[in-house]
Amino acid sequence: MKRHNAGELPLSAPAGDAKRGLGKEEAAEQGKVDRYGKGRVRWSRLCFLFAVVSTACVVARHCYDAGLGRGNSAAVVRIDAVPGPPRKIIPIARGEPSEEPRHRDPPSPPGDDATSSSSGSDEPDDIDDGAGAASSSKQLPSPSKAAAHGHQQAGHPFARALAAADNKADLCGGQYIYVQELPARFNKDIVQYCDKLSPWTDMCRYTANGGFGPLLRGGKAAFQGAGAGWYDTHEHALDVVFHERIKRYECLTEDASLAAAVFVPVYAGLDVARHLWGNNVSARDELALDLANVLAQRPEWRAMGGRDHFFVAGRTTWDFRRKPGAHAGWGSTLLNLPAVNNMTALVVEASPWHLNDIAIPYSTAFHPASDEDLFFWQDRVRALHRRYLFSFAGLPRPGDAKSIEGRLVDQCKASPACSVMECSTTGPDNKCESPAAVMKLFQSSTFCLLPRGSTDTLRAAFDALLAGCIPVFFHPASAYVQYTWHLPKNHVDYSVYIPEEDVRKNASVEETLRKISPEMVTTMRDNVVGLIPSVTYGDATSRIETTVKDAFDIAVAAVIDKVTKLRRGIVEGRAEEEKLEKYSWKYPLLAQGQKAEDHHEWDPLFN
The missing domain is CATH 3.40.50.2000 (Glycogen Phosphorylase B;)
Structure with missing residues (x-):
């Protein structure tokens, strides 16, 4: 405690002198003043002490956060509470804004292709969670194995998509499709100049009616009253047919982090047809190279490096497999581009020796608008006399x-x-x-x-x-x-x-x-x-409810299953099955326990 010099101490009169110099009332009044002054001094000292303590706490916290509390040692990092399982998503009415908060995109898993496509920043990008999903008022199920599984998958960019797939109350859980936004030059502009798509055929009539082409009004002997679902459909119009069906898909979402797969609406088949019979190979590759560059810049691509993306090219695989760097030869180099190799390409004829393309049926002339149209046709052809x-x-x-x-x-x-x-x-x-x-x-x-x-x-x-x-x-x-x-x-x-x-x-x-x-x-x-x-690719424009899965439904479900299995494998730490491209034709044919190296009767046809 600080000691004072004697000269600094206040002079005080003896107690008897103070009383003698004042009357009783004045003495009482003076006593009140003295007590008030002493209380004010005590209160001031208390406030001052509180201010000093508060300032010291703030300074200490600041120094701790800044890492100054440990001298010259490394900065101290604050540790936040460990988050619980990811909140499951209830689908909202299509077109209404989501009530979900904005989430940050989790970091890419080690070794994922998404790492090479990121901007290099340690801070992940924001993802808009405005989903256009089917509505549901069901309550979330109680915590279960799915919730426990959420702890394992929470560190992956696709964690919310897997959480939605585990949510049994979400009617679209695990089925959401996000349609990648692309400039009009990749689709709309191609159809707009439909008269330039083929040197021999007027493709404008075939790109009408959502790719179905004009209605068939003749041929009654062949169709016998079923003409309402029959169109003059071109075999290479599948780019448009599939895109139009995607637009009417029941589980579209505007939130890419919820998507089980990402659809890329590029009309690659119609585009390459414009240049197949010309000598300008650069023109054949222009859209393909442009597409790879545009996709690599998108945040949706970074989640899995494009392995959850798919597109449709309504021609054979050979129209897109010119060797990279080759200045002559048939087709474009689309399916040989490294970025596109990560995607799933749906074509009408796949390569037996490549893994990144899958064959789906050609589009026929029949596009039933209801289950009844389909059942009518099945009964008819079953009963025909041949x-x-x-x-x-x-x-x-x-x-x-x-x-x-x-x-x-x-x-x-x-x-x-x-x-x-x-x-x-x-x-x-x-x-x-x-x-x-x-x-x-x-x-x-x-x-x-x-x-x-x-x-x-x-x-x-x-x-x-x-x-x-x-x-x-x-x-x-x-x-x-x-x-x-x-x-x-x-x-x-x-x-x-x-x-x-x-x-x-x-x-x-x-x-x-x-x-x-x-x-x-x-x-x-x-x-x-x-x-x-x-x-059969059905006509979804007039459907209210259907019970039969058509070629479109089967293809989308298979893509989603493929992506989901890949994601589950990453979450569970399972190594992805290594496949050799030369055996790509054989893998779907293998029985339980068989290996691709085992003998098959068709080996001589594909070796």
């Missing part, structure tokens, strides 16, 4: 040594049990370009011959299924290793396989088909008729 044992629509290819079409035409002409329709290459006289003519031919036959043509696959295979005609394939690349999402794994249940080499050795197709018992024919036809929904 005059011919087999039929073939094609043309000889004398300049193609690998083609067997010429041999099939000869066999068919020589048999009264076969009906043949010889096609021309192009032009209005080509009957094979008429949906009504093809459908009439296939409806009259029990079996339809479907050899490889200019490519391994052909739309006629799906026309045959639609007509209830049992397909006869001559190479596994025509269907069996292609449409593994849409067709049964056991191909003998719905089709006949005759190796091309047998036909070259003059094996009789008719004799092979006659060996099949009538009971087996009935079973196979029933299976074919049962496949019609899965190879």
